Amino acid sequence: MKFLSEYRNPGLVRQYIDEIHKITTKDWAIMEVCGGQTHSLVKNGILDLLPAKVRMIHGPGCPVCVTPLHLIDHAVHLAGQKEVILCSFGDMLRVPGSKKSLLQAKAEGADVRILYSPLEAVALARENPGREVVFFAVGFETTAPANALSVVQAAEQRLSNYSILTSHVLVPPAIEAVMNDEAAQIQGFLAAGHVCTVMGTQEYDPIAEKYKVPIVVTGFEPVDLLQGILMTVRQLESGRHEIENQYSRVVKREGNPGAQQVMQRVFEVRDREWRGIGNIPMSGYEVREEYAAYDAKRKFEAPTERAPESELCMAGQVLKGIIKPQQCPQFGKGCTPSTPLGAPMVSSEGACAAYYHFYQE
Amino acid sequence: MENKKSPLNWECPLPELDFDVITLGHGSGGLLTNKLLDSGVFDLLSNEYLDKRHDGAILPGGLAFSTDSFVVSPIFFPGGNIGELAINGTVNDLAMCGAIPKYLSLSFILEEGLPVAKFWDVLVSIRKACAIAGVPVVTGDTKVVERGKGDQIFINTTGIGQVHPRARIDPQRVGAGDVLLLSGNLAAHGIAILSVREGLSFESDILSDTRSLHRVVGGLLDRFGEGIKLFRDPTRGGVATALNEIARDTRLGVEIRQDDLPIDEQVNSACEILGLDPLYVANEGIFLAWVDPAIAGDCLAWLRQTEEGSQAAIIGEMVPEHPGKVILQSSIGGRRVVNMLPGEQLPRIC
Incomplete structure (x- = not known):
């Protein structure tokens, strides 16, 4: 596959691994922020090829995993309404709410549909004027532009039966939250390549400076990840803390201004609860007042009760990189992909799922 | 009155399950399907033929x-x-x-x-x-x-x-060292279906691989007879599920090499875009064969001359290590487990 096989080249992989082994002299803890990176590391067997001194810590960059329980309950509740067609990305369906997941709601008769793009949900609203179409708008900065665009399109088409249930989180505040947590002890970051495609790299400058920590914007293929790790280790070994861009074939310093514009038009930055982690100031997007008619949180009532989280699930500590998935006593026992206690066990970007599916004891 | 077990009591209590509603995943052919069947279906109807759990x-x-x-x-x-x-x-x-x-x-x-x-x-x-x-x-x-x-x-x-008079198909005959053949490109059927599903549709020339396989299978048996130990067609749940079932039933390990898995370029690209692992995608026109290592090369050469088997490949072998597990050697030299999938594969978020 052109533009992919080059980044899976075994010879190049070997070269990078050798180079990382050669230059590493001290113990380093590096966090890959994005769950997609975690999966690639585990799925390709890269973790076992790295020197023991280079420890990869899996970050909070799985939007499905940090979507608060009460929002999932809200989505399940909406899906249960007869007039509602609830649309979602596939990953969200298995995530357990306090009583059930969207997949279970679907099995019980709810009209839940898996879509690839929120723009298809707008089309669905147009074709079903008698129904309420709600799109569960989950994601980091990566999916925000398309979700915002769906609201703009619905407004332009004067659709009154389309809304989004937003669960949007932002990466830079999460990195700060991890750095402020003393238990985490992270020395370098691989920033999420696709988030930076939209946002650019500028917003990471103050973080690198404030915490004296190298941040390397990194892609998702084996060669990308190893090059990103090599660049981070090089910085750490030489005492630098800069923003570097490994993923320059996709990421520009200013990001994608068109995408940023549409996001800013529809969303505003607000405080946000992260499942398993807690409240992080100014770390999420909510729909602006001007588009209130397209905000499912304003349009529909939420279930009044807020259920507590499972006491057994240690997802928060996994998401902050304090423990590895298999260090959780429930891992693979009380918690499996078919009986999940928390979201990281079922999301396609969840660290627990990556270890459960791909890692050998 | 106490419910006594007797041959005349036809009541059977519902087994203890961790699910109380059937979901689509129970039909995916993966872990949930097995859970459903293992929860009592096979026990309830057990007999010497059913217990073999073969395709027929x-x-x-x-x-x-x-x-x-x-x-x-x-x-x-x-x-x-x-x-x-x-x-x-x-x-x-x-x-x-x-x-x-x-x-x-x-x-x-x-x-x-x-x-x-x-x-x-x-x-x-x-x-x-x-x-x-x-x-x-x-x-x-x-x-x-x-x-x-x-x-x-x-x-x-x-x-x-x-x-077939020369067939001796039986999972119990599969041993360590037996070679795994895959008769053609994987994942075409599932991706062809997905390409026209509501909400996911994308443009491609990918066609389902549906076709009958009995002639090519008969041809193999004519030539290699009992050197062939087992056939499986990796339909729903894909190649990964079929391999896991055989690893479980034979109590042997399965080793496969990512680089040797035959796959069409377009199908592979679609899997990349959709975030699906082709190993779990359904097939309708290919089969897996477990063959004696002594005849594996000849089997492959013959298969490749047939229309159905022109893309056939040796993808791995059975090993005594890691019994019950399927291990894949990744293209870049890493190793990972290929598990049975807990439910349906769902397209990812980004």
């Missing part, structure tokens, strides 16, 4: 017997439709028993409101598939359900076949 049963007198139901949506898809799928599916299940298919039954459940023209199109392609396979439909049934109680057409086919 081998009965006294060298008869093979198999049944399958088809509920694919949409019923017309690139490269085929539910009709030829139903014929080829049961023909192939019999072939996987090492049998030559002889007779088929065909049973429809039609939904009220189905245009007769569609039904006719399906029937015509059934006739064509039967002609190509050389197997007649000899009995059948038709039922109609109310609108909304079905999805246009559901089909069940059942088949009887005669076991």
Whole structure:
């Protein structure tokens, strides 16, 4: 596959691994922020090829995993309404709410549909004027532009039966939250390549400076990840803390201004609860007042009760990189992909799922 | 009154389960399907034929017997439709028993409101598939359900076949060192279906691989006989699920190499975009064969000359290490477990 096989080249992989082994002299803890990176590391067997001194810590960059329980309950509740067609990305369906997941709601008769793009949900609203179409708008900065665009399109088409249930989180505040947590002890970051495609790299400058920590914007293929790790280790070994861009074939310093514009038009930055982690100031997007008619949180009532989280699930500590998935006593026992206690066990970007599916004891 | 166990008590308590509703995942062929069947279905109906858990049963007198139901949506898809799928599916299940298919039954459940023209199109392609396979439909049934109680057409086919005189297909004959052959490119059927599903549709030339496999299987048995230990067609749940089932049943390990897995470039790209692992995507026109290492090379060479097997490859072997587990050697030299999937593969977020 052109533009992919080059980044899976075994010879190049070997070269990078050798180079990382050669230059590493001290113990380093590096966090890959994005769950997609975690999966690639585990799925390709890269973790076992790295020197023991280079420890990869899996970050909070799985939007499905940090979507608060009460929002999932809200989505399940909406899906249960007869007039509602609830649309979602596939990953969200298995995530357990306090009583059930969207997949279970679907099995019980709810009209839940898996879509690839929120723009298809707008089309669905147009074709079903008698129904309420709600799109569960989950994601980091990566999916925000398309979700915002769906609201703009619905407004332009004067659709009154389309809304989004937003669960949007932002990466830079999460990195700060991890750095402020003393238990985490992270020395370098691989920033999420696709988030930076939209946002650019500028917003990471103050973080690198404030915490004296190298941040390397990194892609998702084996060669990308190893090059990103090599660049981070090089910085750490030489005492630098800069923003570097490994993923320059996709990421520009200013990001994608068109995408940023549409996001800013529809969303505003607000405080946000992260499942398993807690409240992080100014770390999420909510729909602006001007588009209130397209905000499912304003349009529909939420279930009044807020259920507590499972006491057994240690997802928060996994998401902050304090423990590895298999260090959780429930891992693979009380918690499996078919009986999940928390979201990281079922999301396609969840660290627990990556270890459960791909890692050998 | 106390409920005493006696041969005359036909009550069976519902087994202890960690699910109380059937979800789509229970039909995915993966872990949930196995959980459902293991929860009591096999115990409840246990007998020497069923307990083998093969694609079909081998009965006294060298008869093979198999049944399958088809509920694919949409019923017309690139490269085929539910009709030829139903014929080829049961023909192939019999072939996987090492049998030559002889007779088929065909049973429809039609939904009220189905245009007769569609039904006719399906029937015509059934006739064509039967002609190509050389197997007649000899009995059948038709039922109609109310609108909304079905999805246009559901089909069940059942088949009887005669076991090939040289076939000795049995998972218990599979041993460490046996070589794993895959007869063609993987994942085409599942991706062809996905490409026309509502909400996911994308443009591609990917066609379902649905086809009958009994001729090529018969050809292998003519030439290599008992050197072939086992056949499996990796339909729903894909190659990964079939390999995991055999690893479990043989208590051996399976080693496969990512680089040796045959896959069409377009299918591979679609999997990348959709975030799906081709190893779990359904196939309808390829099979896995476990063969004696001494004949593996000849088997492959012969297969490659056939139309059905032109893309065949040796993808791995059985090993005594890690019993019950499937391990994949990744293209870049890492190793990982290939597990049975807990439910359906769902397209990812970004």
